[in-house]
Amino acid sequence: METVSTIEELRLRLAPLRTAGKKVGFVPTMGYLHDGHMTLVANSRTGNDVTVVSIFVNPLQFGANEDLDKYPRDLVRDSAMLEAAGVDFLFAPTVANMYPRPMETVVDVPKLGSELEGAARPGHFAGVATVVTKLFNIVQPDTAYFGEKDYQQVAVIRRMVEDLAQPVRIVAVPTVREADGLACSSRNVYLSAEERRAAVIVPRALDEAERLVRDGVRDPAELEAKLDAFVRSEPLATTEVVAVRHPETLAPLDTISGAALILLYVRIGRTRLLDNRVIDIASENGMEAA
Numbered sequence: 040m041e042t043v044s045t046i047e048e049l050r051l052r053l054a055p056l057r058t059a060g061k062k063v064g065f066v067p068t069m070g071y072l073h074d075g076h077m078t079l080v081a082n083s084r085t086g087n088d089v090t091v092v093s094i095f096v097n098p099l100q101f102g103a104n105e106d107l108d109k110y111p112r113d114l115v116r117d118s119a120m121l122e123a124a125g126v127d128f129l130f131a132p133t134v135a136n137m138y139p140r141p142m143e144t145v146v147d148v149p150k151l152g153s154e155l156e157g158a159a160r161p162g163h164f165a166g167v168a169t170v171v172t173k174l175f176n177i178v179q180p181d182t183a184y185f186g187e188k189d190y191q192q193v194a195v196i197r198r199m200v201e202d203l204a205q206p207v208r209i210v211a212v213p214t215v216r217e218a219d220g221l222a223c224s225s226r227n228v229y230l231s232a233e234e235r236r237a238a239v240i241v242p243r244a245l246d247e248a249e250r251l252v253r254d255g256v257r258d259p260a261e262l263e264a265k266l267d268a269f270v271r272s273e274p275l276a277t278t279e280v281v282a283v284r285h286p287e288t289l290a291p292l293d294t295i296s297g298a299a300l301i302l303l304y305v306r307i308g309r310t311r312l313l314d315n316r317v318i319d320i321a322s323e324n325g326m327e328a329a
Contacts, residue, residue: 040122042129046137046177049130053091057179061088065180065207067171070094071111072120075215075223079184080124082212091178092121093130095137100166111228130178137173146172148195148202151289156191156304156313159279164195171196175207183207188214188222190302190315194289214314216242222314229310233275238307240273245316248301252318257295259283270305279311280304286317297321 043049057063064083068076083090094117101107114131121129145165151157152164175183185193193211200209215223220242221235230238247269248262256262267281283292286300298319305312 040118040126040129042118042131044131044133044136046132049091049128049177052128053089053178056089062182063087063178063180064090065174065178065183066090066092067174067183067185068092068094069096069110069225070117071113071225071228072117073215073223073225073227075186075188077120077124078215079186079212080121080126082210083182083184084125086182086210089127090125091128091130091180092126093132093174093178095130095132095170095174097166097170098134098138099142099169100163102160102162105160106226106229111225137170142169145169146199146203148198151191151195151198155280155282155284155289155302159304164192167192168195168199172199172203172205175205180207182210184210184212186214187211188224188313188315190300190313191289222312224312226310226312230307234308234310237273237275238310238312240270240276241303241305241307241312241314244270244303244305245301245314248316249318252295252299252320259292259295259299262295262301266301266303270303273307275307277306278303279306295320 041052043052064087066079066083080090080092096110098107118129146168147165148168157164187193197209200207217223219239221238244266248266251262251265262283263281267278270276270278280302282302284300284302285292286298292299298317301316301318303314
C-alpha cells in the first residue's frame with residue numbers, strides 16, 4: 040500500500056493506472072476505522088482493480104460547537120488495517136493541502152441537506168458535498184462506496200452526482216452492526232461504559248418501529264411520537280430527529296402504505312448516534328434493514 044499525502048502525488052500515481060484502463064474504487068473516510076469502513080473497502084476491492092481510501096477529518100462539515108478537535112484520530116492504526124485489507128493507496132492529506140486558502144466555493148444540495156440531520160447541524164451537508172466533490176475531482180474514481188448508516192448523506196451525494204453529472208457510480212453498502220445491534224461508528228468510542236449500554240436503545244427503537252407498523256400503525260406522526268417516547272424512556276438518550284420518510288426522496292409521508300424509512304438521530308450523553316431502517320409492509324418479511 041502506498042500512503043500519499045498530497046493531491047499532486049496522488050494524481051501522479053493514479054494517472055498511469057487510469058491510462059491502462061484500470062477501474063478505480065474509492066472509499067472516503069474520516070478515519071478511526073471500524074468494521075463498517077472495512078466492509079466498504081472489501082466491496083471496493085471486489086469490484087475494482089485499484090482501491091483508494093482517503094482519511095481526512097473535514098473541518099467544513101463540523102459546526103462551531105461540534106467535535107472537530109476531539110474527533111478520534113489514529114493514522115498508524117488505520118494504516119495497518121488498510122494495509123492488511125489490501126488497499127492500494129491511502130490518501131491522507133493535511134487541511135493545508137486540501138484547503139490552501141479559505142474555500143470560496145461551496146457545493147450544496149439545499150433541499151435535501153437542510154432538514155432532518157441538516158436542521159440539527161446547519162451547513163453540515165454543504166461541507167460534506169463540497170469535500171466529496173473535491174475528493175472526486177482528485178481521485179476520479181469509477182465507483183465510490185458509502186455506508187447506509189448515513190442514509191441522508193448518501194441521498195445528498197446521489198443527488199449531487201446526478202445534478203452535476205459527476206462521472207462516478209455511488210454504491211451504498213448496508214449498515215454493519217456490533218454484536219448487540221448498535222451501528223458501527225467512529226463516535227462510539229466517545230461512549231462511557233454506562234452510555235454504551237444505553238446506546239442499544241437506538242437499534243431497539245428500530246425494532247419497535249417495525250413492531251408498531253406490523254401491529255397496524257399507519258400514521259407517520261403517531262409512529263414518530265411513539266418512537267420518540269420509546270427512545271426517551273432511556274434516561275441517557277435525547278432525540279434530535281425521529282422521522283418517517285419516503286426511502287428514496289426523504290419526503291414526508293401522509294400514510295405508511297408501502298416502504299417507509301425510519302430515521303433516528305439520537306444523543307447518548309454528548310455523543311450523537313445515527314441509525315435507520317426501511318420498513319416495507321408489502322414485503323414478505325415485513326422489513327428491509329438498512
